[in-house]
Amino acid sequence: MIDLNLGSYVKAAKEYTELRVHHNHLLSIALLNGDVIENSRATNGGVSCRVYNRGAWGFASHPTTRAETIRETIEAATDNAQFLSSRLNKPPKSLPSTPATSNLDVGTKKSRWTQNTLIEFLKELDAYLAKTYSELVARKVGLFALETRKQVATSDGSEFFSLVPRSAFLISLSLQYRGETFDIIDLPECLGHYEDHYEAPWQLHEGINTLYEHLRHKAEGVYPQAGGADVVLHPDAVGILAHEAIGHTTEADGVLGGSIAKDYLNREVASPLVTLIDFAHQAYGQPVPVPVEVDDEGTSAVDTLIIETGVLKNYMHNKESASLYGVTPTGHARASQFSDEPLIRMRNTAILPGTAKLDDLIGSIDHGYYLMRAGMGQADSSSEFMFSLEFGYEIEHGKIGRGLKSATISGNAFEVLKTVSLVSDNFQWTNQHGMCGKKQLIPVSWGGPALKCRVTIGGK
Amino acid sequence: MTERDLGTHALAQVLRAGAAKAQIQLDRRTATEFGLEASGLNLLRTTVQQTLTMKAIIEQKQGSVKLNQLHPEAITAGVEQLRAIALASKPDTAYDISEAQPPAQFTRGPQYPDKPLMYDRITEFGEYVRSQYPAIVFKRGGLEYIEDNSFFLNSNGVEFASTVGFYNLTIQFTAVQGSQSSSFNYSMVLMSDLKQPLVTIGSIETLLGQTVEQLTPRPCPQSFIGDVIITPDCLATFSQFIVQPYLTDIPLISGTSLYKNHLEQSIASPILTLRAEPVSPELSYNKFFSNDGYPTGNCAVIENGVLKTFLLSRYGAAKTGFARRSSEGGLYTIDSGEASLEEMITAVEQGILLCRFSGSGPTENGDFSGVAKNSYYLEHGKIQYPLSETMISGSIVDLLRNIAQVSRRRVNFGYGIYPWVRVRNIKVSGK
Numbered sequence: 074m075i076d077l078n079l080g081s082y083v084k085a086a087k088e089y090t091e092l093r094v095h096h097n098h099l100l101s102i103a104l105l106n107g108d109v110i111e112n113s114r115a116t117n118g119g120v121s122c123r124v125y126n127r128g129a130w131g132f133a134s135h136p137t138t139r140a141e142t143i144r145e146t147i148e149a150a151t152d153n154a155q156f157l158s159s160r161l162n163k164p165p166k167s168l169p170s171t172p173a174t175s176n177l178d179v180g181t182k183k184s185r186w187t188q189n190t191l192i193e194f195l196k197e198l199d200a201y202l203a204k205t206y207s208e209l210v211a212r213k214v215g216l217f218a219l220e221t222r223k224q225v226a227t228s229d230g231s232e233f234f235s236l237v238p239r240s241a242f243l244i245s246l247s248l249q250y251r252g253e254t255f256d257i258i259d260l261p262e263c264l265g266h267y268e269d270h271y272e273a274p275w276q277l278h279e280g281i282n283t284l285y286e287h288l289r290h291k292a293e294g295v296y297p298q299a300g301g302a303d304v305v306l307h308p309d310a311v312g313i314l315a316h317e318a319i320g321h322t323t324e325a326d327g328v329l330g331g332s333i334a335k336d337y338l339n340r341e342v343a344s345p346l347v348t349l350i351d352f353a354h355q356a357y358g359q360p361v362p363v364p365v366e367v368d369d370e371g372t373s374a375v376d377t378l379i380i381e382t383g384v385l386k387n388y389m390h391n392k393e394s395a396s397l398y399g400v401t402p403t404g405h406a407r408a409s410q411f412s413d414e415p416l417i418r419m420r421n422t423a424i425l426p427g428t429a430k431l432d433d434l435i436g437s438i439d440h441g442y443y444l445m446r447a448g449m450g451q452a453d454s455s456s457e458f459m460f461s462l463e464f465g466y467e468i469e470h471g472k473i474g475r476g477l478k479s480a481t482i483s484g485n486a487f488e489v490l491k492t493v494s495l496v497s498d499n500f501q502w503t504n505q506h507g508m509c510g511k512k513q514l515i516p517v518s519w520g521g522p523a524l525k526c527r528v529t530i531g532g533k
Numbered sequence: 534m535t536e537r538d539l540g541t542h543a544l545a546q547v548l549r550a551g552a553a554k555a556q557i558q559l560d561r562r563t564a565t566e567f568g569l570e571a572s573g574l575n576l577l578r579t580t581v582q583q584t585l586t587m588k589a590i591i592e593q594k595q596g597s598v599k600l601n602q603l604h605p606e607a608i609t610a611g612v613e614q615l616r617a618i619a620l621a622s623k624p625d626t627a628y629d630i631s632e633a634q635p636p637a638q639f640t641r642g643p644q645y646p647d648k649p650l651m652y653d654r655i656t657e658f659g660e661y662v663r664s665q666y667p668a669i670v671f672k673r674g675g676l677e678y679i680e681d682n683s684f685f686l687n688s689n690g691v692e693f694a695s696t697v698g699f700y701n702l703t704i705q706f707t708a709v710q711g712s713q714s715s716s717f718n719y720s721m722v723l724m725s726d727l728k729q730p731l732v733t734i735g736s737i738e739t740l741l742g743q744t745v746e747q748l749t750p751r752p753c754p755q756s757f758i759g760d761v762i763i764t765p766d767c768l769a770t771f772s773q774f775i776v777q778p779y780l781t782d783i784p785l786i787s788g789t790s791l792y793k794n795h796l797e798q799s800i801a802s803p804i805l806t807l808r809a810e811p812v813s814p815e816l817s818y819n820k821f822f823s824n825d826g827y828p829t830g831n832c833a834v835i836e837n838g839v840l841k842t843f844l845l846s847r848y849g850a851a852k853t854g855f856a857r858r859s860s861e862g863g864l865y866t867i868d869s870g871e872a873s874l875e876e877m878i879t880a881v882e883q884g885i886l887l888c889r890f891s892g893s894g895p896t897e898n899g900d901f902s903g904v905a906k907n908s909y910y911l912e913h914g915k916i917q918y919p920l921s922e923t924m925i926s927g928s929i930v931d932l933l934r935n936i937a938q939v940s941r942r943r944v945n946f947g948y949g950i951y952p953w954v955r956v957r958n959i960k961v962s963g964k
Contacts, residue, residue, distance in 0.1 A: 105783065105786060105787055106786075106787060107623075108623070108625055108627075108786075108852070109594075109595070109622045109623050109625065110782075110783075110786070110848075112595060112596045112597065112618055112619070112621070112622045113596065113597040113598065113599065113618070114598050114599070114614060114618060115598070115599035115600075116599065116600055116601060116602070117582075117584070117599070117601050118601060118602070119582075119601065121580075128572075128575065129574075129575055129576070129577070130568075130575055130576040130577070130578075131576075131577050131578075132576060132577070132578035132579070132580075133578070133579050133580070134579075134580045134581065134582075135581050136581060136582060136583050136601045136602065136603075137602065137604075149579055153577040153578065153579060154577070156577055156648075157567075157574070157575075157576070157577045160652060160656075161573075161574065161575075187617065187621065188596070188617055188618045188621035189617070189620070189621035191621070192621045192622060192623070196623070210787070210788060210789060211787035211788060211789050213787075247787065247789050247897060253898045254789050254791075254897040254898055255896070255897065255898070256789070256896065256897050299756060299924065299926065299960065299962035300756065300962060300963070300964065301964050326570060326571070326672065326673065327672060329570070329571035329572070329670075330570070330571045330670055330671060330672025330673065330705070330706075330707060330717075331571070331670040331672065331706075331707030331708070331709040331714050331715075331717070332707070332714060333714040335709075335714070336712050412580040412581075412582050414568075414576065414578060448893050449893045451891045451892075453716050453717055453891070453906065454672065454707045454714050454715070454716065454717040455707075455714055455715060455716045455717075455921075457716060457904065457906075457921070457922060459891050459892060459903060459904045461892065461893035461903075478900070479896045479898075479900045479902065480902060481892050481893070481902040481903050481904070481924060481926070483891075483904045483922065483924060484922070485922065512673060529922060529924065529963075529964050531892075531902035531903065531904070531924030531925070531926050531962060
């Protein structure tokens with residue numbers, strides 16, 4: 074609901090002006106071996122303003138949102154833009170204008186759980202772990218919930234409100250095996266408040282039991298052989314490949330900053346089996362994990378087709394880069410905190426499903442690996458990527474074999490995608506807590522089918 | 534209202550709400566930033582941020598709340614929330630606050646931004662790079678002035694205040710020539726003043742030159758076990774790898790730390806001394822008191838290869854029985870050695886010069902693996918060529934023991950001071 078008349082502050086602005094009131098509420102609770110080591114709530118919010126003056130941006134922010142500080146913040150941003158533009162002396166330039174309005178509220182309509190209820194929930198979960206898996210040397214359970222509330226108005230007529238909460242449980246298990254310690258982490262996340270998805274701790278038991286099995290296989294497993302390998306990537310790993318390896322190289326600020334994708338538009342960069350989209354707010358008739366209807370520049374957010382049957386079709390833009398490329402922006406500008414300026418960000422990046430069955434993908438590999446869950450990943454302007462492996466398995470003669478201990482996966486993204494030879498017909502979004510760090514840490518999501526391809530594995 | 538007035542008011546409210554013990558910390562950050570993108574300088578940003586962190590212990594249960602709205606109604610609501618959060622927790626005898634100590638005030642660095650000089654320095658930097666390294670394209674970056682004001686108060690009468698001003702240059706860049714693009718590279722340096730041109734700070738000029746050389750990398754010729762010379766830029770990453778997963782609260786409380794039984798034992802080569810130096814005058818940023826209300830101090834974490842201390846908070850010390858340490862970590866330095874970089878390279882029969890490491894932190898077992906970025910292949914005592922698609926893997930335990938040489942020369946980044954370090958017996962693998 075829009076309850077501040079932000080549009081009235083900017084409608085008479087001489088230069089293009091964005092005004093944003095933005096609050097993040099964060100809940101963090103964590104238990105380590107039964108002790109409460111984290112029990113906190115944090116609120117961070119305020120007003121910010123960004124002004125565009127002849128190719129220069131001025132930005133200012135303040136934590137209070139009284140009328141007087143809103144006006145002072147606009148004035149400070151205007152002064153900053155003027156300070157810079159008077160020195161840079163660039164020719165005037167206009168930005169594309171696609172005004173949009175939206176009112177997106179994904180918050181729960183149920184009564185909110187108290188802190189007491191949440192801690193009891195986690196204590197019960199911890200007790201289940203302690204009783205069922207008493208051989209664990211360490212166990213950690215937690216809940217992290219981020220609620221982002223934004224109101225934005227721009228001088229070219231956009232105005233929107235969004236309330237988007239996300240909630241993630243943390244389950245971390247450590248096991249000793251033959252004198253070595255192995256750990257595994259699960260961060261099941263959902264769009265919305267936890268009250269809309271959970272009623273009782275037992276709903277997480279099945280996931281915990283599966284996680285424990287993966288940990289046992291990891292501890293009793295083997296190190297992969299370092300070097301090139303044929304692999305099947307689980308949708309979670311496919312998603313991180315889409316985000317890190319392709320997504321970051323096709324964000325327009327990265328392209329302008331020297332990404333190798335700068336020369337690849339309308340060229341074949343992947344197998345024709347690969348189509349990659351960054352979804353805005355819906356996919357396959359359902360809300361996506363990080364819905365954006367209007368971005369922080371007031372641009373209407375629509376899906377961006379990045380790769381179509383192997384051909385690179387589009388970059389991801391903000392208003393300024395879209396103006397440079399002569400295209401329409403599709404709503405990729407987002408800011409993490411009220412004191413941050415909007416940057417080009419991905420939203421829900423996914424490779425589309427194909428027609429093969431997962432069993433056929435696995436059955437087609439004589440000696441290789443099934444890489445199931447990715448840890449952190451990083452991208453490079455050369456399109457070389459890496460991600461750590463949380464857990465995976467050998468594939469021997471077309472069948473799942475021993476678990477894998479730690480490993481790192483790397484490759485050149487566009488070369489890896491050219492080796493894609495099979496794409497499964499299932500699709501899933503990662504259910505893991507997705508955050509992207511690029512000057513600012515922000516929620517994102519990724520997903521896909523399973524893929525068969527060739528990557529480089531680093532390991533003992 | 535001064536910080537002291539606000540802090541005292543908030544603390545009094547928390548105690549009235551039933552806290553047996555309480556602490557508050559008020560942090561204010563003001564920042565001025567000139568931002569860079571590929572097109573050049575394009576953003577001037579001024580921000581004000583404030584956070585009031587309140588912690589309460591009620592019936593030996595603990596909770597904390599962070600607010601950034603500081604008007605009386607917001608603080609009252611925050612205190613009510615804090616009481617509910619604390620009471621919802623579990624009792625733990627380890628929850629406590631710092632004991633009474635003399636009050637202290639600390640000040641460091643410039644107290645206001647020199648905006649015109651900031652503009653001149655970042656413009657000069659951009660022009661220098663364009664003329665000397667025309668292949669370099671900036672992806673993102675900026676020169677920022679930051680002033681951090683912190684005020685700490687607890688119900689035992691502890692009172693600390695600090696004001697730290699510093700400049701922060703962060704740049705991310707790539708070399709581009711025709712259709713070739715190098716790996717991106719980056720640097721972050723903190724400075725107490727802008728007396729020097731920015732390109733002379735830290736290792737920036739070295740990185741610019743290396744990034745241009747990295748336009749034509751080649752894969753590793755084969756997989757091998759060899760020497761890795763870790764550069765100062767990369768050693769900052771490895772210092773975190775040594776400390777964070779093994780010597781801090783969580784791994785020690787959980788009992789999973791590899792080094793939980795190794796205090797005063799040799800865990801590294803005797804030529805390694807790693808220090809945590811939060812109040813070093815050589816660094817451009819200092820942290821004068823910890824988040825749990827103790828003045829910090831410099832300490833040797835590993836001295837001549839011997840593990841001298843863990844870096845535990847008051848809570849971590851209470852849970853483990855080990856001593857609390859006067860540093861929260863970060864702000865590390867490694868002592869100089871005796872070798873020159875040239876001697877270290879000459880000593881390598883087969884290996885790599887590791888300039889940047891792209892990988893996640895080591896596992897609980899100490900295993901690490903990742904991509905060697907912006908790095909070089911070394912053979913027969915010489916730098917042969919820049920590398921692509923090369924990974925390294927090993928164990929932190931072995932890495933520490935296999936340090937063979939430490940350089941005399943070090944690089945000061947403002948948040949850390951690091952030499953070059955040669956390590957033997959690391960696995961290097963290619964495609």
